[in-house]
Amino acid sequence: MSKKVIVIGASFPSKKNHAEGVYLYNLMRYFKKTFSLQVCVPRGMFGKGTAGAETDEFEGSVKRPSYFNLGKFQFLRKIALGSYFRSIYSVCDKKADFIYSHFLFPSGYGAYRVSKKLNKPFFVALGESTTSSYETPIGKEILKNAAGLVVVSQKISDFLVANSGVNADKIIVAPNRADSYIFKPLDKIEARKRLGLPVDAKIVIFVGQFIYRKGYDRVLAALELLPERVESIFIGKGEFESTSDKILYKGTVQNKLLVDYYNAADLFVLPTLSEGSCNAIAEAIACGLPILSSDVTEIKEQVFEDSSHLVDPLSPEAIAKGIEHMYANFDNYKELALKNSVKYSLEARANTILNFINTKLK
Structure with a gap:
């Protein structure tokens, strides 16, 4: 029986908006071949969020709970993050084997809190353009407790080892790749x-x-x-x-x-x-x-x-x-x-990540 995974992201395509979260969607198409997926995409009540029914391929497996997104009010950030976690936990599969999140905040935070509640391992994919969040106390706590980190560049990997207290053996470098079924040379x-x-x-x-x-x-x-x-x-x-x-x-x-x-x-x-x-x-x-x-x-x-x-x-x-x-x-x-x-392959990237996760779950 395939392992169950909760995938947490900031956006994911819907029938109403096909462009939102397309990179996570494309990667999940390969995850779906190996794992039983539940995708959680919380929507902020006071901010932007992806609404609408999920795409046909993931029909029934995408949850879009609402949370109190207090946006620019930094002093209320803890309340917003707490609401974010609770929204995920209210709909997530409690029998999941692990959690996979896309980016550190807020998705990684949600994965960390859910993993503690379920006592299951979690993984975080990192591709932020700046590394400031990796040095915050809560950021370091999340990174240290993750079962594994998928990073898109060696630069991020080196930074995590040097500045965030992360062991190199917890990291896999997997640069972004485009879906060659969509993006390819044309006349x-x-x-x-x-x-x-x-x-x-x-x-x-x-x-x-x-x-x-x-x-x-x-x-x-x-x-x-x-x-x-x-x-x-x-x-x-x-x-x-x-x-x-x-x-x-x-x-x-x-x-x-x-x-x-x-x-x-x-x-x-x-x-x-x-x-x-x-x-x-x-x-x-x-x-x-x-x-x-x-x-x-x-x-x-x-x-x-x-x-x-x-x-x-x-x-x-x-x-x-x-x-x-x-x-x-x-x-x-x-x-x-x-x-x-032709050397660029999303499938090869997905297999690299899947092999890494399976190794860490053993």
Whole structure:
């Protein structure tokens, strides 16, 4: 009989919103082959939450209890976390064999509290872009008591060992991977036709939140420095005020259309300042795009050296020179990027995590 697992996450797709929590969903499709799953996705009463009926594949196994999410009121955080735990415990399978959580807060906290109540082991997947929560007293307590930690980069692993009192043998490094059934190379011209984009233009794509850390504004500034016209696509959420005539599209798109937008571009550009393991980069690699990103440790770990070019993410001039360099050598970069796209496998990542969990449960 397969082991029962409670999976705790901040979001998960529903029939109403297919894009929420898609990375957790894709991983759980592989977990489902090995374990009996119950997914718990608490919804804040005073904040955003994923509502609606669950997706068909997980029909009946997704619970969405409500809790008091007091959001920005830090002094009430303990009350909110307590409510979060109680909401999970009220609906979770008390006969579960272990708990798996996606990120440290609040999911990892919920997993820790449920594990204590049920006297069962718990695992936490970590991919935060900053490590500040790993150093808090409660963060350290959760990390030390976890049966195992799944981290998306060696940088996070090294930090946990050096600063959070975690033994290295409790950690498995498993970088993010895109679902190759969805994200894969397609014909560029046909993708542009489907999206109504110019078929003969040079186009770069940025995918990420429109925030300073991600660098959308630095990409736009770099495009203005180029001697030759290059068009752009910006996919993401946030405030983005610009009247540039080099922007073909900016805003959100349906998840099912994202693969066409990647394939309509020549290059993926993301001058991010920090990441855990970037989902957008994983998707772009799976689509066979050459990558221009940041010369920082976590990006170096994620990309293929021969099909990427890394620059100072704070310098529009460096970004512009990088774009010029990649277009000057585009055929070579593209050929290598297409070869590297098939090396990315979500199934291999899932099997790595499943083997790690089974080893720890013995």
